[in-house]
Amino acid sequence: MSALTRGNLIIGQSGGATAVINASLVGAVEAALATNRIGAIYGMQHGIEGLLKEEILDLRQQPASLWPRIKQAPSAALGACRYKLQDSDPERVIEILRRYDIRYMLYIGGNDSADTSHRLAAAARQSDYELCIISIPKTIDNDLPFTDHCPGYGSAARFIAQATIDSTMNTVSIPWHYPVKIIETMGRDAGWLTAASALGKRDEQDPPHVILIPEQPFIQDRFLAQVEQIHRRIGHVIIAAAETIRDEQGRSLGASGQVGVDAFQHPLLSGTAQYLVDLVKTRLGLRARFDKPGDLQRMSSTNISSVDQEEAYLVGQAGVQAVLRGESDKMVTLVRHDEPRYHCTTGLVDLEQIANVQRLMPDQYLDESKTMVTTAFQDYALPLLGAPLIHHAHLEK
Amino acid sequence: MSALTRGNLIIGQSGGATAVINASLVGAVEAALATNRIGAIYGMQHGIEGLLKEEILDLRQQPASLWPRIKQAPSAALGACRYKLQDSDPERVIEILRRYDIRYMLYIGGNDSADTSHRLAAAARQSDYELCIISIPKTIDNDLPFTDHCPGYGSAARFIAQATIDSTMNTVSIPWHYPVKIIETMGRDAGWLTAASALGKRDEQDPPHVILIPEQPFIQDRFLAQVEQIHRRIGHVIIAAAETIRDEQGRSLGASGQVGVDAFQHPLLSGTAQYLVDLVKTRLGLRARFDKPGDLQRMSSTNISSVDQEEAYLVGQAGVQAVLRGESDKMVTLVRHDEPRYHCTTGLVDLEQIANVQRLMPDQYLDESKTMVTTAFQDYALPLLGAPLIHHAHLEK
Structure with a gap:
């Protein structure tokens, strides 16, 4: 596709929000404001679902001083959606874009949003409508392929890693009171966030002692034997468990709390942590309880990774640069460099290769037990967390 | 009791830890290091339970540079306990104190620890053993009487207030996805921490919309009608609920998860949030989910209130000053002054008046519905949070 000389731009945000999804929005807006090749800058309210209802904001009307504050705010300032395109939707979207003379579109989201962008790109080609559409990666799950990691993951990983350090402090102050603690993390299919609980772990004693990931x-x-053995050895057991854990038959633990399916037919579940608490109590006679930070791990404004925030901003900017070069039907990726020190540049990958593909935890990031990470994983993920984690002082005994 | 000219000091920490309980320890240690009237400075490992086993640390052996770092660490650096004195214990404790020539004792804890201190003071009198024993208040529950508030509450309240602001951001980005969210806070009998969820609330739209407290x-x-009405009016409903909520017959919600009683015969419960999620789903057909930060609200190192930390340090120092004046069988209190601006000094109250008494939320801190706080409560609690809460920017619509 040839690069247009000038066009209107629309930006949308989609899916579960992150602590830095607005940094990508602001990166895109500020890049768009800085060029004279972009006319109107529109925002979809609640993603593609709002666009279908023509719920559109003129972002040039927002005071310029607002953007640095929006950059700091967690969650999707435009509103998000979890909407699967119906068959007639792509054509309707193109019709609306045409009406507003929108030639550039950025859609910030995860796998499902990449699929949405891919289908819209196809619809535009089919309608001979000149449109450059670029997907901007965003997900705390870190499960998009072809990018070193996903903006949003670093902050959520930081939250979980620090929470594991902090909340364990209470357990160890009276280890016999509740010797077993479960920390339930988000993660339906991929264990990246659960694994992040081990980013503050420096030795065998440090938490967590067991991680349970969906993969x-x-x-x-085996789990009960492990818990019993760790309890005997160090007096307490910290377990980080993904919200979805499956047995050997593929059945989810705690699925009695199953509450249906979402728009993408993903099962909605509850109850992994409670299941494990009851199991440990019943089978081992050990008192257990759980922390379930829930949406806090997505959204905590006191645990934002500065690296994550800057990378989210960077991919937003790279999206604008890509559409201005005439790129379309692609997703921005983060390309990692470890020399002279950790930093990322951006790349592009065809959406065809991305949409609905999930990147799971690879084997080299798990040790033989499959219930603990390797140092290779720590080397991979620690730089994404920004400032060093807070490790607490202990009295000398 | 006459003021001793010189004696050895022992310090213990007890009960559920807080993010600033070590600030009280360090306040006491640094005050003790600064006077020549204190000889040895001992620490009980795991409170009175450890003392009974003579698990004692010589705190003068710790490097001086460690104390400022311990001050920042959440949880009990000495280890804590939840131990109810057996009939023969007080005499045994006095015997051990006598052996170490300990004449000053500080015990940092909540109601149960105040009871322990009171019984030890009586045993010392009965044994004609000259001992000055002072209780240092500590509890995230804020339920000790006679003190304006309790060290530990400000940081936990800050965590809950910021978490309510932050995690709601995800709900409002797609309000129809999970329109109802429950945030489960700690609080077995007193609603102070649940009420803290409303410290960032500035108007009717701001979260939370309903608070459910044990009192x-x-x-x-009535609850279901309220949720339905709020959902109709603003499209989503944020509910902060204490871990223990009782119906009109005094039965706990979610008591099916009841797991027994602790050493003080307090019932151990689980499941309030899950109960409410199921209730809202079944009766109103609204999708709901919950965040249960658990021990994180006690321990989060990224949400410590600077005011709380300094006050915790202050009461630790005041404890040393009190025993040096010959005071005993008392608890240090925080005395509030609002002129020229908020600050606290310390006072003392007889332990006889404190032990096992709980201060519940008074009527003037609840509005007519009894499910929301008044501005009088916000005026009371906001200064305890230290720096202003982070309120997030929104796009103009």
């Missing part, structure tokens, strides 16, 4: 089957007897 | 009976039909 690995839960083998109950 | 107020849960009236199911």
Whole structure:
């Protein structure tokens, strides 16, 4: 596709929000404001679902001083959606874009949003409507392929890593009171966030002692033996568990709390942590309780990774630069460089290769037990967390 | 009791930890290091339970440079306990104190620890053993009487207030996805921490929209009508609920998850949030989910209130000053001054008046509905949070 000389731009945000999804929005807006090749700058309210209802904001009307403050705010300032395109939707979207003479579109989201962008790009080609559409990666799940990691993951990982350090402090102050603690993290299919609980771990004593991720089957007897052994050795057991853990038959733990499916037919679940608490109590006679930070791990404004925030801003900017070069039907990626020190540049990958593909935790990031990460994982993920984690002082005994 | 000219000091920490309980320890240690009237400075490992086993640390052996770092660390650096004195214990404790020639004792804890201190003071009198024993207040529950508030509450309240602001950001980005969110806070009998969820609330739209505290009976039909009405009016409903909520017959919600009683015969419960999620789903057909930050609200190192930390340090110092004046069988209190601006000095109150008494939320801090706080409560609690809460920017619509 040839690069247009000038056009209107629309930006949308989609899916579960992150602490830095607005940094990508602001990166895009500020890049758009800085060029004379972009006319109107529109925002979809609640993503593609709002666009279909023509719920559109003129972002040039926002005071310029607002953008640095929006950059700091967690969640989607435009509103998000979890909407799967119906068959007639792409054509309707192109019709609306045409009406507003929108030639550039950026859609900030995860796998499902990449699929949406890909289908819209196809519809534009089919309608001979000149449109450059670029997907901007965003997900705390870190499960998009072809990018070193996903903006949003670093901050959520930082939250979980620090929470694991902090909340364990209470357990160890009276280890016999509640010797077993479960920390339930988000993660439906991929264990990246659960694994992040181990980013503050420096030795065998440090938490967590067991991680349970969706990629690995839960083998109950092995788990109970592990918990018992760790309890005997160090007096307490900290377990980080993904919200979805499956047994060897593929059944989810705690699925009795199953509450249906979402618009993408993903099962909605509750209850992994409660299941494990009851299991440990019943089978081992050990008192257990759980922390379930829930949306806080997405949204905590006191745990934002500065690296994550800057990278989110960078991919937003790169999206504008890409559409101005005439790129379309692609997703911005983060390309990692470890020399002279960790930093990222951006790249592009065809959406065809991305949409609905999930990147799971690779084997080299798990040790033999499959219930603990390797130092290779720590080397991969620690730079994404920004400032060093807070490790607490202890009295000398 | 006459003021001793010189004696050895022992300090202990007890009960559920807080983010600033070590600031009180360090306040006491640094005050003790600064006077020549204190000989040895001992620390009980795991409170009175450790003392009974003579698990004692010589705190003068710790490097001086460690104390400022311990001051920043959440949880009890000495280890804590939840131990109810057996009949023969007080005599045994006095025997151990006598052996170490300990004449000053500071015990940092909540109601139960105040009871322990009171019983030890009586045992010392009965044994004609000259001992000055002072209780240092500590509890995230803020339920100790006679003190304006309790060290530990400000940081936990800050965590809950900021978490309510932050995690709501995800709900409002797609309000129809999960229109109802429950945030489960700690609080077995007193609603102070649940009420803190409303410290960032500036208007009717701001979260939370309903608070459920242990002091107020849960009236199911009224609650459901309230949720339905708020949902109709603003499209989403944020509910902060204490871990223990009782119906009009005094039965705990979610008591099916009841897991027994602790050493003080307090019932251990789980499941309030899950109960409410299921209730809202079944009766109103609204999708709901919950965040349960658990121990994080006690321990979060990224949400410590600077005011709380300094006050915790102050009461630790005041404890040393009190025993040096010959005071005993008392608890240090915080005395509030609002002129020229908020600050606290310390006072003392007889332990006889404190032990096992709980201060519940008074009526003037609840509005007519009994499910929301008044501005009088905000005026009371906001200064305890230290720096202003982070309110996020929104686009102009």
